[in-house]
Amino acid sequence: MSRRSTALRRTAFCLALTLLLGAFAGCGAIGDQKKSTISVPELFYLRPTGDHSGPTNKVPFHVEAEDVKARSRYGTLDHELIVDVTGSEGAVRLEIADIRKKNPRCAGDAARVVCHVSGTYNSWSDLDRVYPVAAHGSKPGDSGLVRFSFGTQKGKKLTARTRVVVGEPVVKMRTTKVFKDVGPGSVLSAPVVVRNTGEVPVRGVGLKLAVQSGVSFEHRYGNCRYPELQKDSLAVCEFPALHIPPGRAVTLHPDLALNVSTTEMYASFHQEAWALDMGPAKYSVVPKGGDLGDGPRLKVGAATKADLTGTFTGGDVWSQVRVDTHADFEVSPVEVHGARDSEQTVHLKVRNNGPANPGGAKLLFAPPPGTTVVKQPMEAIDEDVYEPYCDLDEGTYSCFVQGGLDAGKARTFDFTLRVGGPGEGSVRVTDTADTGRRDPDPANDTAPVTVLP
Structure with missing residues (x-):
């Protein structure tokens, strides 16, 4: 047998063995299933009674529980969640939040509450919630335990607990x-x-x-x-x-x-x-x-x-x-030549002479009286879908200069006008609401747009 044939047979054997072992490994993976769980914070700080200050945008108390073998995972209230602070009443009590007030899913007292929940429970999204709060008379530094029990339909009890501390580090x-x-x-x-x-x-x-x-x-x-x-x-x-x-x-x-x-x-x-x-x-x-x-x-x-x-x-x-710098924006005069009812394109250019970029500007275009804008700058908002780039307000087009302009750069906005007769409009550049250019030459911020006879 040739050396090549021997190598091919060895390769085929290795491939078959790999596939066989992979099949056994796959069977093992099929047997492995996601486990039922309950998740709560290990530690949670409580605001002292009557005090509503505290950290900015604190993450709320969060309880998640899931029975992966439940017949119905959502909506059916066939599971029991028990929250208990017995023995820690000097530091913490329980508070039921129920927006319906009638036939609540949770019932109990300040030390122990039983909730009827679905096979998948999340206190951030479910309507009925139980919160630990500081007990009346507790002092900063007091601590206690909140114990949770979630029963699965197979009779298994999943437990977890949170250590709570009265007062917060802010x-x-x-x-x-x-x-x-x-x-x-x-x-x-x-x-x-x-x-x-x-x-x-x-x-x-x-x-x-x-x-x-x-x-x-x-x-x-x-x-x-x-x-x-x-x-x-x-x-x-x-x-x-x-x-x-x-x-x-x-x-x-x-x-x-x-x-x-x-x-x-x-x-x-x-x-x-x-x-x-x-x-x-x-x-x-x-x-x-x-x-x-x-x-x-x-x-x-x-x-x-x-x-x-x-x-x-x-x-x-x-x-x-x-x-401590400035930006000199400049617009240039534009002359329009053409017979009445002809269509002429004007190129409105804004330039930044520097030395810095203020990060935002707007070009404002007031067409000459008697002209009609028949075409204006457009931008794509979806595939083959466009809308006007500039806003129109009381006869003036406002075009945002995206990102401002780096020193020495310019941006041009093209408008096509139907000429109606001689007249003078204007183009000018201005800051967006949150910039101030400290413009050393404000005179070149405005220029005429003139339709000549």
Whole structure:
């Protein structure tokens, strides 16, 4: 037998064996099924009685339970969920939320509640909910246990429990809403100060730093993660050993250093901090993964009196950066030649003479009296579906200059007019609502559009 034939037979045998083993593995996979589960928070902080302040956009208490072998997973109330705080009544009590008020699915008292639910239960979407709240007379720091039991149709009891603590760590950051007259090409230094305005200690701090167009990180902290798709614009840092007592603050060194663009008039950055055992705010997105930076490590220091001046805000804290520069937008005169009832195209050009981009502008076109616009700029809103790009209000077309214009760039808007006779209209450029160009030559912001005889 040839060496080639032997090799082919060996290959065929290996393939058959692989398929056979794969078949057995497949049978095992078919036998494996998703398990019934109940899920609750391991730890949850409770607002003190009568106090409605607290963290910004806190994630609500969440219970999920699922019986994968239930005959009916939704709508049929053939399962039992029991919530019990017996033994912890000094710290926590139960509160039933039922929007119907008649024949509630949940019944019981402040220590034990029984709910009739479906085979798939989610306290964020189901109408009947049981919440743990701070007991009357409880004090910050008091704690207790909330026990959950979910019965499946096969008679199995799934259990879980949550440790609750009265009082909350409320993490806030020092913020400067607007940094004004920042030099183009400079390095902006912003202090990173974290404060606990809550009733119980912060045990571990998470921090997110993000920059927008116009500023960039001067360095990448050695103990922060930079997620791959946002490595130039987002840093995520964790300090599990950092404890901040109520009413105290810490400063992280070195300060946040940002390179300021020479070509943008406006930029922004934002910061967010949270207690690690509470997690980020409800709508916050904190990417996972990423490599550590190669710059200095963020280190914790005691906050000075100067650090505590200013405003402290919870949640996602935004700061605007206004760069000390300007942008000179220019429009040019346009002359229209043509016989009456002829159609003529006008090219309305807006140019940015720089040196910076303000990030937004509008071109306003008032056609000459007696002319009719028969064609205007269009934009695609779906495949082969278009709509006018410019808004029309009281005879004036308003065309947004998307993203503004970089210095030295121009944008042209074409309109086709049916000529009705001599007349003069106008074209001008103006800021969008949130920009101010500090235009050094406002005279070239307006120009005539003239139909000549």
